[in-house]
Amino acid sequence: MTQPTLHPVLARVTDTVRERSETTRATYLARTRAAALEGPARAGLGCANLAHGVAACSPQDRLALTRAPVPNVAIVSAYNDMLSAHQPFAEYPARLKDAVRAAGGTAQYAGGVPAMCDGITQGRAGMELSLFSRDLIAMSTAVALSHDMFDAALLLGVCDKIVPGLVIGALSFGHLPTILVPAGPMTSGLANAEKSRIRQLHAEGKVGREELLAAESASYHGPGTCTFYGTANSNQLLMEIMGLHLPGASFVNPGTPLRDALTTAAGERAVALAGGGAPIADVVDERAVVNGLVALLATGGSTNHTMHLVAMAAAAGVELRWSDFAELSAIVPLLARVYPNGKADINHFHAAGGTSHLVRELLGAGLLHGDVTTVAGEGLDAYTTEPFIGDGLRWRPGPARSLDTEVLRPVAAPFAPDGGLRLLDGNLGRAVIKTSAVAPEHRIVKAPARVFDDQAHFLAAFAAGELSGDLVAVVRYQGPRANGMPELHKLTPALGALQDRGHRVALVTDGRMSGASGKVPAAIHVSPEAAAGGPLARIRDGDLVALDADAGLLEVLVPAPELDAREHAGAPPDDGRWSGTGRELFAAFRRAVGPAELGASVIGGVR
Numbered sequence: 001m002t003q004p005t006l007h008p009v010l011a012r013v014t015d016t017v018r019e020r021s022e023t024t025r026a027t028y029l030a031r032t033r034a035a036a037l038e039g040p041a042r043a044g045l046g047c048a049n050l051a052h053g054v055a056a057c058s059p060q061d062r063l064a065l066t067r068a069p070v071p072n073v074a075i076v077s078a079y080n081d082m083l084s085a086h087q088p089f090a091e092y093p094a095r096l097k098d099a100v101r102a103a104g105g106t107a108q109y110a111g112g113v114p115a116m117c118d119g120i121t122q123g124r125a126g127m128e129l130s131l132f133s134r135d136l137i138a139m140s141t142a143v144a145l146s147h148d149m150f151d152a153a154l155l156l157g158v159c160d161k162i163v164p165g166l167v168i169g170a171l172s173f174g175h176l177p178t179i180l181v182p183a184g185p186m187t188s189g190l191a192n193a194e195k196s197r198i199r200q201l202h203a204e205g206k207v208g209r210e211e212l213l214a215a216e217s218a219s220y221h222g223p224g225t226c227t228f229y230g231t232a233n234s235n236q237l238l239m240e241i242m243g244l245h246l247p248g249a250s251f252v253n254p255g256t257p258l259r260d261a262l263t264t265a266a267g268e269r270a271v272a273l274a275g276g277g278a279p280i281a282d283v284v285d286e287r288a289v290v291n292g293l294v295a296l297l298a299t300g301g302s303t304n305h306t307m308h309l310v311a312m313a314a315a316a317g318v319e320l321r322w323s324d325f326a327e328l329s330a331i332v333p334l335l336a337r338v339y340p341n342g343k344a345d346i347n348h349f350h351a352a353g354g355t356s357h358l359v360r361e362l363l364g365a366g367l368l369h370g371d372v373t374t375v376a377g378e379g380l381d382a383y384t385t386e387p388f389i390g391d392g393l394r395w396r397p398g399p400a401r402s403l404d405t406e407v408l409r410p411v412a413a414p415f416a417p418d419g420g421l422r423l424l425d426g427n428l429g430r431a432v433i434k435t436s437a438v439a440p441e442h443r444i445v446k447a448p449a450r451v452f453d454d455q456a457h458f459l460a461a462f463a464a465g466e467l468s469g470d471l472v473a474v475v476r477y478q479g480p481r482a483n484g485m486p487e488l489h490k491l492t493p494a495l496g497a498l499q500d501r502g503h504r505v506a507l508v509t510d511g512r513m514s515g516a517s518g519k520v521p522a523a524i525h526v527s528p529e530a531a532a533g534g535p536l537a538r539i540r541d542g543d544l545v546a547l548d549a550d551a552g553l554l555e556v557l558v559p560a561p562e563l564d565a566r567e568h569a570g571a572p573p574d575d576g577r578w579s580g581t582g583r584e585l586f587a588a589f590r591r592a593v594g595p596a597e598l599g600a601s602v603i604g605g606v607r
Helices: 007-018 021-037 047-054 059-067 087-102 127-144 160-170 191-201 209-218 231-241 259-272 288-301 305-315 321-330 344-349 352-365 455-463 488-502 559-564 583-592
Strands: 074-078 106-112 153-157 178-181 385-390 392-399 421-426 427-433 444-452 471-475 505-509 520-529 544-548 553-556
Touching: 007 288, 007 321, 021 074, 021 385, 047 059, 047 191, 047 520, 059 106, 074 259, 087 106, 087 259, 106 127, 127 160, 127 305, 127 471, 153 160, 160 178, 160 231, 160 305, 178 259, 191 488, 231 305, 231 352, 231 520, 259 385, 259 392, 259 553, 288 305, 288 352, 288 421, 321 352, 321 385, 321 421, 321 427, 344 352, 352 385, 385 488, 427 553, 444 505, 455 471, 455 488, 471 488, 471 544, 488 505, 505 544
Parallel strands: 074 106, 074 153, 153 178, 421 553, 444 471, 471 505, 505 520
Antiparallel strands: 385 392, 421 427, 427 520, 444 544, 544 553
């Protein structure tokens, strides 16, 4: 399709990002170009080095790698069989190796990276390791690619920190063509809204653990990604629209012929690109980053990408800021309603037209850059098509109209005129809020603060019946320096119950919420965090706090001289309840981590 004129705000924001990034991007590209070699990467290895690299290969692959100039493709996987989203990856390496070999190349399993599940670790000690695992995954990916054996890479990952970590690691080898290979969402189970209802009833003591477990198990019931639109599915959408997936690959269910065909096609495409086509450094530029941001806003995607997208961009030398999110949110319409922003799940979104229709609409409105490099070729036109099995794997034009306007709408008739994320600012610092799931009547809250230094203390107060009336729950010392910035999704049922009782309720925290958190207004990622001397450390019980998502305001209504004169509340002492859980291994991360608004990373080029 013909690229229409870009929306002037999109063009201006992109120019701002490009100009801001001029030095860092040039430095990154110079480093990347210097790493690129003519011919197979292994050509520069000494004989002993190469012998080590091929020692365990089949005779056929060993001969090809030592005698012929065939491309060798790295496979880096986040497989484990505890994560439902990653369990399907068990058989991917064998399938990909066969596909690469049939296309005239060789492939080696270069390494595995850790993959943890935020669903399992919510409210547990492991959640404090979650955000830092992204940078660990990036480092692990770089280790896997560091052997000068590879001409392209296939990265297998889906969930929250895994995909950003894989991308950050791969960008340190920016000369390699790189394809992200997804596994797809599990089939639909118990409706997410019903699951949420049972959770809230359990929080109120109205149903027991047996009923809660039955509902959870009916929702999370098989292999594949969780079906709500949280960080994992936001990852998939961004990877596709940023040109790192094959077109239409994101939301095809595991274990289907189409899923298998797309996996095979990724291996074949890696061989085709290995001659120097579409290195990841060329795919991930300021236009692709802005495209990813637009897609996030247009679908009400995960708040975690206010850090992950910033960190991925920085790894490519692109300096993205929260102000860019705010500017684009004002002009990008909300086109999708997927739980928690609506009743549908990600399978319904896919059936309604999915990514191909979304790209078609945004391109037609001048809200995406069409002149980008992707793993499918030049431009985004291929991403307006959808895959199908005909005479082999084929692509056809995606739906020109939404097949369900309760789930996916055109730009001309959006669910809302602006995007699902907003920036808040005021005397408490800067924060982000996800508004796409918050009803308009709940977006402005002015109420006394109830201050907690731990999510467990808030939940105990709720269980004891100590929380009533209008309130702003301030849960502090939850930032990256304090304890790794855990998600506080366990607070959602209790906060929702208070809101449903008719109270004006909001959350203010320097921690994170799940990308799926919804109906209660939550000012999250407050920066600077309390542990870094931020104003949250000076709030006291009873202080009047104002949160206005419409006006972009977050402040405590205390005179500045009084607030400034207050002593910072010290960080809560370690009570030892989570000792021996691995937290001590990440102490260096807590000391080195940058602020949330710069990606909350410990990696030098990313901070």
